[in-house]
Amino acid sequence: GDSVTQMEGPVTLSEEAFLTINCTYTATGYPSLFWYVQYPGEGLQLLLKATKADDKGSNKGFEATYRKETTSFHLEKGSVQVSDSAVYFCALGGSGGSYIPTFGRGTSLIVHP
Amino acid sequence: GAGVSQSPSNKVTEKGKDVELRCDPISGHTALYWYRQSLGQGLEFLIYFQGNSAPDKSGLPSDRFSAERTGGSVSTLTIQRTQQEDSAVYLCASSSGVYLNTEAFFGQGTRLTVV
Numbered sequence: 001g002d003s004v005t006q007m008e009g010p011v012t013l014s015e016e017a018f019l020t021i022n023c024t025y026t027a028t029g030y031p032s033l034f035w036y037v038q039y040p041g042e043g044l045q046l047l048l049k050a051t052k053a054d055d056k057g058s059n060k061g062f063e064a065t066y067r068k069e070t071t072s073f074h075l076e077k078g079s080v081q082v083s084d085s086a087v088y089f090c091a092l093g094g095s096g097g098s099y100i101p102t103f104g105r106g107t108s109l110i111v112h113p
Numbered sequence: 114g115a116g117v118s119q120s121p122s123n124k125v126t127e128k129g130k131d132v133e134l135r136c137d138p139i140s141g142h143t144a145l146y147w148y149r150q151s152l153g154q155g156l157e158f159l160i161y162f163q164g165n166s167a168p169d170k171s172g173l174p175s176d177r178f179s180a181e182r183t184g185g186s187v188s189t190l191t192i193q194r195t196q197q198e199d200s201a202v203y204l205c206a207s208s209s210g211v212y213l214n215t216e217a218f219f220g221q222g223t224r225l226t227v228v
Binding site: 049104 | 144148153154156158163169206214215217219220221222
């Protein structure tokens with residue numbers, strides 16, 4: 001079945017450092033790909049998405065490119081802020097006729113001043 | 114309301130008791146999902162409702178778990194004879210569900226603690 005593998009956290013960075021959170025997937029069909037973010041004490045919210053190969057999703061300085069050849073959707077940000085501290089989830093939209101999104105385990109990001 | 118609403122936000126229950134968790138999805142969203150988030154784990158799919166179709170119950174971990182969705186809107190997740198391993202955050206999400214690339218909108222979850 002479909003699955004998502006994310007790098008384990010926590011990822012600890014200093015403010016203004018470069019961020020990469022790796023995400024790879026296996027899926028039947030060609031699902032849309034998503035990054036969700038969960039800030040402390042809040043629910044998950046969509047950060048960005050890409051719907052087809054080579055699409056780049058971007059929001060709030062974060063970017064991720066849908067790479068079909070490497071089945072990856074790595075999240076990057078050039079300069080992180082303390083306010084980016086959160087848990088980040090990579091997810092597949094439904095594929096192969098299923099509408100059920102599949103989520104990774106989440107990667108905790110801690111940014112120090 | 115504007116977003117997905119879940120209640121209660123926290124629930125502490127004794128082992129063996131039944132609990133009901135409620136989800137109010139975004140108005141007009143036909144798809145509704147329940148997930149479970151345990152410490153250090155990802156989101157575990159539980160059940161999926163789409164319009165008036167029969168729900169996809171393939172993620173329910175045991176027959177102690179059940180869910181219903183009334184009138185295509187509000188959903189209730191029921192856990193009977195709770196066990197300590199049921200302690201987790203239960204998340205509800207809804208989406209328009211029309212296309213495979215639609216995002217899911219999440220509630221803030223119900224934190225269930227079984228003592």
